[in-house]
Amino acid sequence: MNETTTTEQIMSEGPQAMRSLSKIELAPVPNEGVLLGWLRQMLLIREFEVRTMQAYQNRLIGGFCHIYIGQEAVAVGSIAAVNNDDPVVLAYRDHGHALARGMDPKHCMAEMFGRIGGCAKGKGGSMHMFDADHYLYGGHGIVGAQTPLGTGLAFATKYEDELMKGGTSNHVTLCYLGDGALNQGCFYEAMNLASLQDLPVIFVLENNRYSMGTAIERGTSMANELHVKSEAFGINHAIVDGKNVVNMYQKFKSIADWCREESRPFFVEADTYRYKGHSMSDPRKYRTKEEEAQEESIDCIAQLITYLTEKFDFNQDALKQMNRQVKAQVKEAVKWASESPETPMDELYKDVYTDSWGPYTGTSKPEMLEEGGAA
Amino acid sequence: MGPVHWHVKTGNVGRRGCSVSVVTTERIIEFRDALNEAMSEEMRNDNRVFLIGEEVAEYNGAYKVSKGMLDEFGPRRIIDTPISESGFSGMSIGAAMRGLRPIVEFMSWSFSLVAADPILNNAAKMLYMSGGQFGCPIVFRGNDGAGGQLASTHSWCVESMYANVPGLKMAIPYDAYDAKGLLKTAIRDDNPVFFLESERLLSTTGHVPKEEYTIPFGQALIRREGTDCTIISFGRPLHFCLEAAEELAKDGISCEVVDGRTIRPLDIDTMVDSVRKTNACVVVDQSWSFASLGSEIASQIHSICFDDLDNYVHRVHSDDVPTPYAQNLEQAYLPNTRKICEAVRAATYNA
Numbered sequence: 047m048n049e050t051t052t053t054e055q056i057m058s059e060g061p062q063a064m065r066s067l068s069k070i071e072l073a074p075v076p077n078e079g080v081l082l083g084w085l086r087q088m089l090l091i092r093e094f095e096v097r098t099m100q101a102y103q104n105r106l107i108g109g110f111c112h113i114y115i116g117q118e119a120v121a122v123g124s125i126a127a128v129n130n131d132d133p134v135v136l137a138y139r140d141h142g143h144a145l146a147r148g149m150d151p152k153h154c155m156a157e158m159f160g161r162i163g164g165c166a167k168g169k170g171g172s173m174h175m176f177d178a179d180h181y182l183y184g185g186h187g188i189v190g191a192q193t194p195l196g197t198g199l200a201f202a203t204k205y206e207d208e209l210m211k212g213g214t215s216n217h218v219t220l221c222y223l224g225d226g227a228l229n230q231g232c233f234y235e236a237m238n239l240a241s242l243q244d245l246p247v248i249f250v251l252e253n254n255r256y257s258m259g260t261a262i263e264r265g266t267s268m269a270n271e272l273h274v275k276s277e278a279f280g281i282n283h284a285i286v287d288g289k290n291v292v293n294m295y296q297k298f299k300s301i302a303d304w305c306r307e308e309s310r311p312f313f314v315e316a317d318t319y320r321y322k323g324h325s326m327s328d329p330r331k332y333r334t335k336e337e338e339a340q341e342e343s344i345d346c347i348a349q350l351i352t353y354l355t356e357k358f359d360f361n362q363d364a365l366k367q368m369n370r371q372v373k374a375q376v377k378e379a380v381k382w383a384s385e386s387p388e389t390p391m392d393e394l395y396k397d398v399y400t401d402s403w404g405p406y407t408g409t410s411k412p413e414m415l416e417e418g419g420a421a
Numbered sequence: 422m423g424p425v426h427w428h429v430k431t432g433n434v435g436r437r438g439c440s441v442s443v444v445t446t447e448r449i450i451e452f453r454d455a456l457n458e459a460m461s462e463e464m465r466n467d468n469r470v471f472l473i474g475e476e477v478a479e480y481n482g483a484y485k486v487s488k489g490m491l492d493e494f495g496p497r498r499i500i501d502t503p504i505s506e507s508g509f510s511g512m513s514i515g516a517a518m519r520g521l522r523p524i525v526e527f528m529s530w531s532f533s534l535v536a537a538d539p540i541l542n543n544a545a546k547m548l549y550m551s552g553g554q555f556g557c558p559i560v561f562r563g564n565d566g567a568g569g570q571l572a573s574t575h576s577w578c579v580e581s582m583y584a585n586v587p588g589l590k591m592a593i594p595y596d597a598y599d600a601k602g603l604l605k606t607a608i609r610d611d612n613p614v615f616f617l618e619s620e621r622l623l624s625t626t627g628h629v630p631k632e633e634y635t636i637p638f639g640q641a642l643i644r645r646e647g648t649d650c651t652i653i654s655f656g657r658p659l660h661f662c663l664e665a666a667e668e669l670a671k672d673g674i675s676c677e678v679v680d681g682r683t684i685r686p687l688d689i690d691t692m693v694d695s696v697r698k699t700n701a702c703v704v705v706d707q708s709w710s711f712a713s714l715g716s717e718i719a720s721q722i723h724s725i726c727f728d729d730l731d732n733y734v735h736r737v738h739s740d741d742v743p744t745p746y747a748q749n750l751e752q753a754y755l756p757n758t759r760k761i762c763e764a765v766r767a768a769t770y771n772a
Contacts, residue, residue: 133519166552176551183518184551188538194508195543198515205521209497210468232538235508242503397553398587400611409553 073127073299075292078358082368084126084291085354088118088347089372091142094151095322097376098141098158098172102326106384107158110187111172114142116321119346120252121146123294124220124316127302133181133199133219135192138173139252139320140185143222147180151376153414155383163386167393167412179415189257190230193249196221197236197311200247204309215309218302219247226257228266228275237279240311248298248305248312249276252288254320259332276313288316289346292353318346386413448631453486453623455597456562459604460487460524462633464494467522470608473500473513474526474563483528484564484623506532510561511539517559517613518547524608527563530617531577544613545588560607562616565593566657566707567744567755569621576744580655581706581713583615584684590638591615591684593656597627599682602636609635619657639686643695647677650769651695653718654705655681658737658756662705665761674769684714692718693725700731701768705756710738731771735764 075081095115101107114121121143125134136143144154149165157164158172166176173187183199186192196219203217227233228251240247251272255262262269273283286297294316301312319341323330330338354360395407402408450458464470472487472494478501481488491499502509506527513523527533533540540561547557567576584591590612594600600618607614644659645666652662659680666676677695681688696702702722706715719734737756745751 135515164552166550166554169552170550174550176554178551178554183515183555184547186543188542191511191538191543194511194539195515195518197508198512198517199519200515201512202516202519202521205471205497205516206519232507232511235503235505236511238503238505239508239512243500397549397551399590400548400556409548412552412554415554 070300070304072296073303075296078354080126081292081350081354081358082360084122084295085347085350086368086372087122087146088291088350089368090151090375091118091121091145092347093372093376094141094145094154094379097380098155099322099326101155101158101380107172108160109171109173110138111158111326112139112324113322113326114139116342116346117252117254117288117318118142119291119294119350120250120288120316120318123291124248124250124298124314126295127298128218128220131181132217132302133183133196133203134222135183135196135199135219136175136185136222137189137192137224137227138185138187139224140173140175144175144177144182144185147177147182149175149177149180149182150414151379152382153177155379156386159383159386160389161383161386162389162393163383163413164389165412165414168389169393169397177414190223190227190233193221193223193227193230193233193236194239196247196249197240197245200240200245200311201243204245215246216306217246218305219245220250221247222250222252224257225251225253225255225262225266226260228272229257234275234279237276237281237311237313241279241281244309245311246305246309248301248314249281251313251315252318253315254318256320256324256333258324259328261332272315273313281311281313283313283315285315285317288318289344289349291346291350446631447628449626450597450629451623452594452597452600452618452625452627453484455601455627455629456486456604456618457488457490458629459601459608461490461493463605463608464490464498469520470522470524471498471500472524472526473502473509475502475504475528477501477526482526484620486623487526506536507539510536511543513559514539514543514547514557517544517557518555520558522558522560522608524560524562527561529568529575529577529620530563530565530579531575533561533563533579534577540613540615541583541586541589545586548612549588556611557613558611560604560610560614560616562604562607562618564620564623565617566619566621567739567751570746570748570751571744572746573743578708578739579615580617580684581708581715584714584717585712589613589615589685591617592638592682593617593684594682595622595644595656595659595680596625597629599636599642599680601629602634603638603682605635606638610638617656621657636682638683639688641682641688641691642680643677643691644680645676645678647675647699649675649699650701650703650765651677651679651692651699652703652705652761652765653679653681653692655684655714656707658705658707661756661758661761664758665765668758668762669765674765676765681718687718689718689721689725692722696722696726697729700729701765702726702730702734703737703761703764703768704734705737705761705764707739707756709741710736711741713738732768735768737761737764
């Protein structure tokens with residue numbers, strides 16, 4: 047027996063459980079109108095985050111606040127690839143996804159201002175954006191905690207579609223996580239359960255390369271081959287360019303359709319970069335200005351503008367007009383949020399339980415969901 | 422007079438713990454079967470309800486509580502999980518956010534510690550954090566407290582620790598009748614309910630009527646009437662409280678034993694009414710004494726019954742050490758009849 051044979055015997059051939067993906071083809075690029083919509087959404091998120099930082103510095107927003115600038119294409123491209131009633135669950139860097147999902151910026155901003163007009167009546171804050179009307183099951187503040195929840199949302203849609211409605215599973219859940227969550231145990235439990243139960247959930251890893259100040263290589267083993275994490279559970283995986291919204295959508299659309307069709311989970315690594323710090327208090331001493339400049343030179347919004355300019359009749363005037371609209375919309379959101387009344391004291395005791403006993407007084411709908419409410 | 426908790430023909434429970442006798446055919450079943458009936462009946466009534474946990478399906482439940490349920494409801498609703506408490510608790514909470522009504526079985530509440538984040542941070546707070554948009558109608562249930570020489574890691578009494586968290590409800594049944602009635606209420610509740618059973622009680626038997634019934638939360642039950650001292654407890658320690666009451670009766674000390682049944686909500690009114698009658702109170706709580714259920718109840722009784730008490734509220738807990746393995750040490754460690762008798766004698770001592 048020579049050395050080579052020994053090596054061959056030791057090395058395995060990779061998971062058998064993974065199903066072939068050869069039949070998945072890239073989804074076609076949507077028309078110009080859709081692309082312009084994405085551009086508008088991405089500009090909106092960026093402007094919203096700029097104003098959020100400003101408001102934070104002016105102490106209109108408290109607590110922890112995590113800025114999404116740089117990663118806009120991930121939320122926009124992936125959310126565009128699923129249906130409006132497919133569940134979405136998020137980590138705590140969640141403003142961008144909430145807006146991409148359709149939450150009114152006024153309610154998102156008012157939530158951070160801690161006002162009654164906020165999406166959770168000011169009870170959740172920046173890290174916890176919930177919106178039942180848009181099937182948005184929250185941002186979640188504990189790293190990785192949303193991954194079992196996302197698995198459960200997929201479990202529920204499948205249970206509803208198949209057992210309660212007697213049809214076939216016809217939903218797919220988007221469950222976002224940052225690269226820091228790769229090192230939380232519950233994520234691996236979630237993947238194991240999703241695979242065992244054949245649940246249609248896409249774990250969207252937004253690899254922005256840092257968990258707080260820890261570069262991925264310093265905190266995560268196999269940092270350059272993250273797909274092995276899902277292979278261990280027989281879950282198919284893909285890597286997408288998280289700065290290219292068109293490519294994001296094309297791959298995500300195909301993957302989402304496959305998950306819906308096959309009722310299986312998927313692991314997608316979206317490569318992106320967090321331009322700002324982990325939170326508002328982060329001086330970013332752990333990385334170089336050169337690295338930041340290099341990453342910012344490949345910007346998701348700039349890439350889409352170039353694409354639109356080359357392919358369609360999109361010019362600087364059109365861009366300026368769109369920018370003006372977005373700025374006005376965000377300005378209005380900030381104004382609306384600051385004028386929204388403070389959350390009344392009786393809300394302190396509401397929503398602890400659905401019914402009322404003890405000092406607790408039952409529940410009420412958030413202003414944004416009330417008929418003829420603030421929206 | 423012997424304890425009234427065992428074979429009493431109790432068809433339903435009226436206002437504030439007063440037993441209303443309804444004569445029905447006596448049907449004696451085990452505590453575990455009462456739990457099984459509660460789950461099965463609710464699953465027949467509501468297809469949103471499902472049971473999930475370790476060994477609940479093909480093994481028929483680690484303690485045979487879910488025996489036969491896989492055969493009736495199939496593997497889509499009786500779901501075996503890997504040993505993965507954090508994962509399957511979180512998954513069930515996600516399902517509950519969409520309106521399904523999971524029953525999550527912890528083989529032991531001791532194992533819920535690895536699921537602390539989902540059950541406390543997500544289940545208990547979801548409604549509040551989402552501003553009322555997403556609730557969490559879920560039941561977590563399983564064995565709580567010392568079993569038999571399971572040592573420290575497997576003998577947790579989680580009630581004091583978890584009762585600290587607003588947003589959850591908590592029930593601790595003592596007999597088969599309450600086990601069924603309280604569990605049905607728990608499954609129908611729109612809020613997360615922590616349902617604490619005792620492995621030591623699973624094989625005990627009691628009368629459970631054939632007819633459907635539920636027991637509302639927040640209604641304590643007077644298990645034995647008395648005039649000299651109120652003993653308040655929950656779950657398995659009630660057995661020792663009733664034994665102690667029997668013992669003390671021989672010496673002319675008449676004890677009233679109050680079964681709190683639920684901790685959140687807590688029926689402090691029934692406890693207060695009893696203390697106002699007896700003017701003495703002992704709280705028996707199987708968790709550790711520091712910042713506990715026992716200290717909370719004692720504190721509330723002290724504030725409300727300050728002028729009614731002839732002595733301060735005495736407390737009996739497990740000793741303030743990790744649960745030992747050795748049988749003699751474990752027996753000495755837990756609340757037992759001897760400790761309760763001593764506490765009652767001290768609380769009622771009249772020089």
